[in-house]
Amino acid sequence: SQQGEEDPQALSIQEGENATMNCSYKTSINNLQWYRQNSGRGLVHLILIRSNEREKHSGRLRVTLDTSKKSSSLLITASRAADTASYFCATDITRGGGSNYKLTFGKGTLLTVNP
Amino acid sequence: DTEVTQTPKHLVMGMTNKKSLKCEQHMGHRAMYWYKQKAKKPPELMFVYSYEKLSINESVPSRFSPECPNSSLLNLHLHALQPEDSALYLCASSQVGYIQNIQYFGAGTRLSVL
Numbered sequence: 343s344q345q346g347e348e349d350p351q352a353l354s355i356q357e358g359e360n361a362t363m364n365c366s367y368k369t370s371i372n373n374l375q376w377y378r379q380n381s382g383r384g385l386v387h388l389i390l391i392r393s394n395e396r397e398k399h400s401g402r403l404r405v406t407l408d409t410s411k412k413s414s415s416l417l418i419t420a421s422r423a424a425d426t427a428s429y430f431c432a433t434d435i436t437r438g439g440g441s442n443y444k445l446t447f448g449k450g451t452l453l454t455v456n457p
Numbered sequence: 458d459t460e461v462t463q464t465p466k467h468l469v470m471g472m473t474n475k476k477s478l479k480c481e482q483h484m485g486h487r488a489m490y491w492y493k494q495k496a497k498k499p500p501e502l503m504f505v506y507s508y509e510k511l512s513i514n515e516s517v518p519s520r521f522s523p524e525c526p527n528s529s530l531l532n533l534h535l536h537a538l539q540p541e542d543s544a545l546y547l548c549a550s551s552q553v554g555y556i557q558n559i560q561y562f563g564a565g566t567r568l569s570v571l
Contacts, residue, residue: 373557384461384547384562385500392557430499434558443488443513443551445558447499 347448348431354454361418363451365431374407374414375432421455428452463548463563471571478566480531480548489531491523492547500547507553538570
């Protein structure tokens, strides 16, 4: 089953507006990450939030994590046309002492920011 | 240098061809990954190498053969592929033994199998 599920699947906004994307997951995690992917390109790591953190900021990005609800949200403030991309959450569920190689990616949200 | 370089960028091959995808990183990362990504889907993990040894094979068909000749290079050898194997193939790398598994991705190879 899919560990991460993003919501919405697609989001279209005007430049300057805020964009919020949500991610739900099923099992306990070590951390949750968000990645951006421009069309047909590789993924770029945006931000990581640990399981014992509730909120984290990086520039125009704000990530929240609610482990009781097994959900996370990514807020992009004052969006720009250049923010147009797909956004994926990825969960790391590695347990005690194991090598943490496997990230499980959600289905992604396609964000379109119109100029 | 946080770059992962993949070659070629595009590849078209017939079902009887043999080709290879290449990936290189110079960040000192000792974990390297191959992912397959179909259009409008998330990346799907195929293989993981740790310290040049295969750690994870996600039940990938044998027509895909990975190789890690040294700590900087990762290859994916392709043979007798099917049209459904057409996809974007992504390479990634990360540090080993850290709590945070942040992966650095290449731009990918767009593969078309005719």
